[in-house]
Amino acid sequence: MDSHFFYVYYDGETYYHELHGLSYQGSNQKQKCVKVKRGIGLMNLQRRILNAMGLDHSRHNISIVYRAPQRVVDTQVFYNSLQLSGATEVKMMWEVVEQMVARGFIGSDLYVTVEPIVVEAGEGSQHAVLDGTVDEHIDSIPLQYYQGWAENTGDGDDFEELLDTMGEHEDVDHIEDVVVEENRDTCPGPDPTPEWFTKNTWDNMFDPSPVMQAEVASWTPGEQPMKGMVFATKLAVRHALTWYAVRENFSYKTEHSDSERLMVSCEDDSCPWSIRAICCKGDNVWKIAKCKGPHTCDKIQNAHDGRMIDSAFLAYVLERYIREDPAYKIKNLRHVALADLKHEVSHYKVWDAKQKAVAAIYGDFKESYAELPCFLAGLKDACPGTKYKLLVDDHYERGTCTFKAIFWAFRPCIVGFKHCRPVISIDATHLYGKYKGKLMIAMAIDANNKIYPLAFAVVESESTETWGWFLACIRRYVTGRSKLCVISDRHPGIQAVFRDTNRDFLQTPMTEHRYCLRHVCSNVNSRWNNETLKNLVWRAASATQERKFNATFGLIENVNRDAHKYLEDVPKEKWALAFDEGFRYGAMTTNVSECFNGVLKGARSLPITAMVKYTWFKLNTYFDDRRNKSIAQLKSGKRWCNYAFDIFMRNKAKAEHHRVTRLSAQQQSYQVDTPHNPGTAGHGDHTYGVNLLQRTCTCQKWKLYKIPCSHVIAVCIQFRHDAEQYIDECYSMNALFRSYAPVFPALKDRLSWPDPKETRKVIPNPRLIREKGRPVSTRIRNEMDEGGKRPRTTPWKEGGRKVQCGLCDQEGHNRRTCPKRNEASVKMVDVELRGSAHRIKKCACDLLSIGGNLVDDDDSWDLMGNYLRLKSTFLYCDFNRMISSAPRDQKKPLTELANKLFCSIETLINLYIFALVVYTPTSLDVFTLAVNGFY
Template identity: 40%
Template structure:
């Protein structure tokens, strides 16, 4: 290819974290360059594209270099300084798009200031005396900015330059804007949509909008939308459909021409003064809020607010009268900028703000400080929000304000539930387009409804996970979990265990409730798309009536093709809820985990001697459903649904997100699992391990015990032996019968777990056999490697997505009626929620 596509990133800062390189804001402009372009020509083209005056500013270029190392995808930040470094990138055979990061520096200030606490961040110059634009003749001319601002001041202005650096406030908000009054900016990179318009000079804001700081306002249709969040090094950049814009802007006034008599607000050195200029009214409000909260530590009230005038004064009383502090700003019609025309200077009142809540520390300000945190940690809790605000601003905010701020931040980053549902068909289509084999099934509330379908059920599963299941133990654990949204929905999950005993997600579904209909639909899709008629599958779940009834109608999970088993932990929990006796509960667990029928009967007799009713309760449950020794080896030693509940814990943070973000998070988590475990499997393969670490540790433990055993008698013809265990304090000697030809030992462990027990290991030496050959193949490193051999592919930007074949809307009837006050948990707590120390006592 003679040319290459280039995306120019400018006005933000480069983010390098965890082997990934990104940028704090979306790409500014696209362009196409020749692969034979020189470094000087590229510099010229970029300066011309961004309208940068080379006489006052020069630019530095960098990009990211991607490569694979030890099956891991790595990105490095590379600086382009000459023709050689440029050609190195352009000559890469896999390069289809060059991500070009542009940094501007004044000609006389090439180095970051040493006294800047964040001087390691590249300085981004935002103020220009002149800016280059293309005229109709196609040549580059430079236009003086003096006449744009001079009319707004009473005295002539000597223009200078302003250097902007990233502040703590901007660390999470990440907005810097370049300003060009003569060049028409496209709505997006390719001119196809208007979702990236991010500024509005003439903002209509009523006088009460600043006083009711706790009001949760939804942006209107004519308000701009776009992304101001920093790049997330773990998950891909949040799609445009999940983005909205805060009511307030970053509290700075960079991006405007600067002059000797014109000042700008710098959040790093917060100070207000007359003739301070702001591009929009929202930036003005944000700056005054920032100053009042962090520096003045006083509250202000809005006196007048209109599209052209904004006036505030101090709320505190002093000596029977109002404080003398006040501020008035107006819109200069000839420039379109807001300027502070009157300013009262320092406050004359005594501050009474000593760590208590601040009226102007509103929901939007709190949300702005949480954006980066929420993107990295969707499970961020309210108590940490309050601690964060206390540390950053020095105020103790109320629980309600913290909740609203966190909720607003989540909506900014991930979108609202309603918008997310509307976008779900389009995102699902893109997911299946760029990851062929992805399974997506819909069940609408009213299938024939037009023109919009109403969301009822949706099922999704990823091809690498489905293919990986073929190399795992044939067990599937299913569970359901609540979503913390204003609409009542449940997330159903199906998982399995790989060769290293790690959880592998198989399928997900969003349903309205856990009912027979929803579970039957979910399990039917698992049978069709995951197990695919495979025999020998064991389904493990709790004793939910909807699951039990659905399984009865599905032959894939009924003998002889498969079986359904109960989670022993839930059986014990229900047992304890009925009889309120922890000793009986411990005996129930002991009975269910026994490998030998004789020991099971002994424990059951102990239960009967304590409480006959409890004994009858357990005997009424089919023994093969909850007892390991009666299972017949179907469970492969897995007694609980802890593996599916483990995924519930991993996705706990996602349960407050809208549906499309939940789907994307499940996709990203699966990608992470495959990246990490593929590397681990290749390490095991490089060591020439026959089995995984999990199997090796269990085999090694039983090998140590085998030293204590002795073979009493054996038969070479049938390969049978009688093995006596060694004497241990408090335990009697036992004799176990081993039959290697039928792969059986009377202790039951070999059959149940699939790894030779200590008795088998001891007996094999008498037959000249290698016990390692008797380990089940699903524990081999080869199976582990094959499980994670599948490939995931990144989902392209939204502009490349296909339009869906139908429109989707949420079911308004599912909205949950909430009572006043804090949300109550929707989960009933029981003894399964007890401390880990109690759990350890039970397992002993």
């Protein structure tokens, strides 16, 4: 009999999806895969599922819902629910499975709800079966957050632990359950039921023993762990201990930890608090066997520095935030940790926790490279027409290869691009993950002048080789359109690629290369740092007529001859609109690529396979949104997109004031004169020639933007032509809808993915591992950004200093782990206290130097504000930080020393306010004495 795969989902809830019917969701949902023989009964199926989930069938019961296909429309399947409550429903399920297997399905979904079996002693029972239950939510922290714990030796076993850890006897044979189907035709029936079988004999029964409760309790976050509490794993025990320590603000240490027991105690040796948990092998659970206490030690004073929180626990707390947005900044996560845990956690600890959470959610960075070929093969199988190209280098280890580059473009983008303008913008941006690299992006522009994602690539760096390969993949896999315009910055690698005459596909007339105007202006400003010069370059490049360009270009020569010569060496058609011949369609910058870089900001910190998945789902959402909007606009009767129609209407308003003279009716040639307009730069009063047959106007706007200019519209108005017919079809609502009409299909289950072409294991290049240091997570803004000024930014930082101790100035550890912490802390705290005191004294002396003008001089109030800010900073920052870093036995004297300093501060404040309000020589003398005697 053939086998069948069941994908078991649990720890979530069912819901009905609009397109797919019955579905499953939940932030903590889990999945298991179970392989069974077709036709298996309900009881055996339940046992197989419980075994896969690691649960004891004598302690747990499960209810199963089969996700039954109801109808198939094209590639969409609508599912309904089938509750497996007996043999009839199971038989129906297998009949449906047989039909779906014939259609190509190899697996089915089961949604499982776990119910613990609880048998309590009561008045109506002869025997009390005492059994414990373990709540499912106790499973807490996933295993991947913890890499291991220190193994130490500890005390011997107690008799109670010995009983709990003993499993079943090794000499006893275990007999598997056998399900025998009943045959009513061949088996003789039983005798009639005797009357005493059903006679009431229980009314007077009672249990002479006292009612007993099972010594098993569930744990809730923040609750104090107590004897008898049961946990699913040792990690769950640690999770509970950390939650309790966080709430009570104390630290504990591990005395012993192995596969059978865990012993922890208070960090203060004089405190009797300790907990011992053991593994009950027979039940496969962990139970707290001993709990001594309570705490007799002092709490960690006012410090809430999160010293009891490790990165693994913090990763569990922050997981839901990182799952929502992997681009969550570390400083924001620190605020989240402070709000949730009431502890201020260090930057590095949050960073480390984020890396663990990302690995737990999206997979390990290194293993993600190995998964990439399989995912790409499954992606192409689910969406035929999707293109990808994986480049690898041979590796010395047999059966492996080193990742070099990956290119991918989805079929909906490729098909829809045929209805967009033949203009693409290319750009590259940094990756933020464990491995360095560059993400290359090719973006198009849709009919409404919005971004249209086209293709992506991940390479090691920007170079002539990588840019040439990326553009070759676009030409081969994405578009073969002639007269394609490529807009980019002036990166040396890009320029070298387009200068290479051996690359025929990048030469005229197949491809036209244009520069981004923003980068041209930025280059000029970086060389000569002249705001006027930069604005003149922008004005010259944006001019649509050669006459206007020459006039502005002459002004550039007057301002700076070197800049004028620099621009003369750059071919004008690459940066000036007046010489473009209409290839740009009016697009002057690579803003569309840079905008989408911001959209992918979070994805750039993910493992590589997760990043490809992110682009798939992000583009699916984007296409679905644009498709729905375009359909609504088409139904409303719109013919043209808002972008083109708004330009058309503005030109139509100006056309009302033009004068039109027909030169030839046969050739449809006209002369258009504009009125005098002192409000414009050229003051109006110009003459233009329009030819409707050749679709030209001497202002060139029609040719450059493919939208009728005001002169063409004036001719159409006077001679009753439909001016809208001259708008290019690329701006129509029909083109917009067709560009987003292709649909992203649903991905298949990973068990259905075909074998990839690259059978070797792909590994990352070890040379690309990011060095220590914090890289910039935001594009470096320059003078071309809004605001006009270059803000202060941190350069890209790939390297950084090693961790250096703040106590002994040695590298390799910090002040919390410093071996000289105890002997240096008192000296360090005293020095810093005196430093803060001297800073306050200096500010007070500045106040004193104001003299008799305390009340009327505004500067005195500013100094007073600075003084109060220093005092506030000292109170809430220096004090908590320095006192918390001192040894426990020295906290009290240091606190007393700080309190004396606070009294001095308060005295200075009161005296200063008195001197301000009631200025007398006596008050000033008192204030002077207080300052001189301060500390």
